[in-house]
Amino acid sequence: xxxxxxxxxxxxxxxxxxxxxxxxxxxxxxxxxxxxxxxxxxxxxxxxxxxxxxxxxxxxxxxxxxxxxxxxxxxxxxxxxxxxxxxxxxxxxxxxxxxxxxxxxxxxxxxxxxxxxxxxxxxxxxxxxxxxxxxxxxxxxxxxxxxxxxxxxxxxxxxxxxxxxxxxxxxxxxxxxxxxxxxxxxxxxxxxxxxxxxxxxxxxxxxxxxxxxxxxxxxxxxxxxxxxxxxxxxxxxxxxxxxxxxxxxxxxxxxxxxxxxxxxxxxxxxxxxxxxxxxxxxxxxxxxxxxxxxxxxxxxxxxxxxxxxxxxxxxxxx
Amino acid sequence: xxxxxxxxxxxxxxxxxxxxxxxxxxxxxxxxxxxxxxxxxxxxxxxxxxxxxxxxxxxxxxxxxxxxxxxxxxxxxxxxxxxxxxxxxxxxxxxxxxxxxxxxxxxxxxxxxxxxxxxxxxxxxxxxxxxxxxxxxxxxxxxxxxxxxxxxxxxxxxxxxxxxxxxxxxxxxxxxxxxxxxxxxxxxxxxxxxxxxxxxxxxxxxxxxxxxxxxxxxxxxxxxxxxxxxxxxxxxxxxxxxxxxxxxxxxxxxxxxxxxxxxxxxxxxxxxxxxxxxxxxxxxxxxxx
Numbered sequence: 001x002x003x004x005x006x007x008x009x010x011x012x013x014x015x016x017x018x019x020x021x022x023x024x025x026x027x028x029x030x031x032x033x034x035x036x037x038x039x040x041x042x043x044x045x046x047x048x049x050x051x052x053x054x055x056x057x058x059x060x061x062x063x064x065x066x067x068x069x070x071x072x073x074x075x076x077x078x079x080x081x082x083x084x085x086x087x088x089x090x091x092x093x094x095x096x097x098x099x100x101x102x103x104x105x106x107x108x109x110x111x112x113x114x115x116x117x118x119x120x121x122x123x124x125x126x127x128x129x130x131x132x133x134x135x136x137x138x139x140x141x142x143x144x145x146x147x148x149x150x151x152x153x154x155x156x157x158x159x160x161x162x163x164x165x166x167x168x169x170x171x172x173x174x175x176x177x178x179x180x181x182x183x184x185x186x187x188x189x190x191x192x193x194x195x196x197x198x199x200x201x202x203x204x205x206x207x208x209x210x211x212x213x214x215x216x217x218x219x220x221x222x223x224x225x226x227x228x229x230x231x232x233x234x235x236x237x238x239x240x241x242x243x244x245x246x247x248x249x250x251x252x253x254x255x256x257x258x259x260x261x262x263x264x265x266x267x268x269x270x271x272x273x274x275x276x277x278x279x280x281x282x283x284x285x286x287x288x289x290x291x292x293x294x295x296x297x298x299x300x301x302x303x304x305x306x307x308x309x310x311x312x313x314x315x316x317x318x
Numbered sequence: 319x320x321x322x323x324x325x326x327x328x329x330x331x332x333x334x335x336x337x338x339x340x341x342x343x344x345x346x347x348x349x350x351x352x353x354x355x356x357x358x359x360x361x362x363x364x365x366x367x368x369x370x371x372x373x374x375x376x377x378x379x380x381x382x383x384x385x386x387x388x389x390x391x392x393x394x395x396x397x398x399x400x401x402x403x404x405x406x407x408x409x410x411x412x413x414x415x416x417x418x419x420x421x422x423x424x425x426x427x428x429x430x431x432x433x434x435x436x437x438x439x440x441x442x443x444x445x446x447x448x449x450x451x452x453x454x455x456x457x458x459x460x461x462x463x464x465x466x467x468x469x470x471x472x473x474x475x476x477x478x479x480x481x482x483x484x485x486x487x488x489x490x491x492x493x494x495x496x497x498x499x500x501x502x503x504x505x506x507x508x509x510x511x512x513x514x515x516x517x518x519x520x521x522x523x524x525x526x527x528x529x530x531x532x533x534x535x536x537x538x539x540x541x542x543x544x545x546x547x548x549x550x551x552x553x554x555x556x557x558x559x560x561x562x563x564x565x566x567x568x569x570x571x572x573x574x575x576x577x578x579x580x581x582x583x584x585x586x587x588x589x590x591x592x593x594x595x596x597x598x599x600x601x602x603x604x605x606x607x
Binding site: 050054072104110111113115118122124126243248252287289290301 | 349355357384402406410414415416418419420422423424426427429430431433434485538541542544545547549552581584585586587589590591593597598601
């Protein structure tokens with residue numbers, strides 16, 4: 001399947017989801033769906049670096065919050081339409097990703113991971129001390145109830161949902177395109193054996209920097225509409241460790257080697273969490289995510305996709 | 319700049335840095351010598367704090383004594399975790415990506431379990447030395463900082479003596495340098511690594527008790543320490559215990575000065591600055607090989 005066909009199919013699926021949601025007409029569906037789609041984008045973004053290159057990023061929350069706080073900053077300065085804010089969030093997070101990568105990727109992989117973990121704490125410190133974007137008290141973002149589109153009135157949450165759906169489609173198409181491009185093969189060589197890749201003439205540092213930048217940019221994009229969704233951002237919620245653990249757990253549970261893994265993982269885990277948050281409690285559902293992450297990395301290192309592939313292989317042989 | 323304030327801040331920083339040494343000791347062994355990126359270590363430190371808290375509040379036992387009594391339990395926990403880690407990741411050669419995710423998961427599970435058990439309120443312990451302070455001229459040395467610092471230095475010194483003077487300790491140093499050579503000498507590297515990792519986790523018990531003496535603790539406090547301890551180990555030079563001690567004290571002093579002159583909310587950023595600066599300028603650290 002070539003990229004154009006694939007993009008068409010993904011876009012069609014996206015449209016179908018949108019049409020279904022509109023037909024359903026329940027606001028809660030938009031709220032829950034937005035969160036799940038946000039995780040689709042975050043998990044796919046994480047996987048571009050983590051799954052394809054094998055570099056673990058613990059700083060998802062930092063990139064996400066950078067996107068969110070860029071939006072808050074611009075909003076305070078002069079309100080702009082959200083699509084513009086998404087682009088700004090992508091640029092800011094992408095640049096930070098590039099800088100982080102440049103400083104730490106020349107060393108062993110673990111340093112990058114530790115640095116991203118520490119980075120989240122530092123950006124949180126900066127935001128807490130930055131009164132303009134609300135400091136530790138947080139910032140309120142008041143959005144209109146409806147958005148006008150060519151004479152149509154659209155509910156604001158439906159508008160946000162549509163944007164996030166679009167982002168998810170873009171993220172998935174990008175991930176798959178990378179997988180099948182020369183760049184994707186470069187990523188895979190780094191994951192398998194960086195030294196050998198370097199020896200074969202793969203410009204490893206440049207390739208890794210492309211990965212960190214892209215990955216960071218997508219996380220920033222996912223974060224930019226967040227203040228409008230939640231209405232009130234505060235450092236503790238924007239920098240929550242939940243984002244980091246979810247964006248790692250979802251690809252790990254789904255399978256990290258292709259775009260399908262993060263998608264399956266985020267839809268499964270995202271829906272399960274929505275369900276658990278409503279029926280049990282949000283602390284318990286985080287515990288479940290942690291336990292599932294540990295269980296999957298030990299028992300099924302290739303995720304659900306890996307399990308299915310093994311089954312298929314065994315079935316074909318018999 | 320007020321001179322007295324400066325001196326007091328430096329003294330407070332020295333004491334704080336001494337305490338940081340205790341938290342870093344476990345990482346210095348696990349990450350520095352065994353190459354195991356145990357980012358869950360601070361979570362185990364917090365676990366140690368809560369054990370000290372529970373026994374202290376219910377039975378009135380001194381927190382440091384509790385942590386020493388809890389050492390075997392932490393040692394067993396460490397040995398168990400290493401065994402799981404070895405079988406699932408090291409043996410398969412997947413320690414980089416999945417091993418990291420594994421420890422991250424452990425960090426998260428420990429933290430959420432503590433939240434579910436104890437809630438998110440700050441907890442503190444009671445002991446005779448919390449409160450009073452020694453005054454030397456105009457300078458104040460609060461005992462709640464001095465006692466953890468001294469205990470921490472004793473702990474650190476013991477480990478340093480252990481790895482340089484005893485047979486087993488030297489075996490640990492050897493396994494960090496060349497695992498294959500150790501195997502050729504008919505020693506079991508896995509067993510030695512298991513012992514070393516168990517010792518690393520055991521230090522978390524004492525570090526946890528010291529932490530809750532210094533400040534009230536809630537489950538997510540550990541996160542601030544992740545950046546800090548790794549910054550200390552990287553700055554000190556991986557595999558070097560004396561380097562880690564110097565780095566810990568340096569970080570303590572700089573953080574204390576930052577907190578005094580710019581406000582405590584800026585202190586967490588210091589460790590990250592240290593980490594990035596070290597990685598950019600001298601990745602081998604102060605006393606790295």
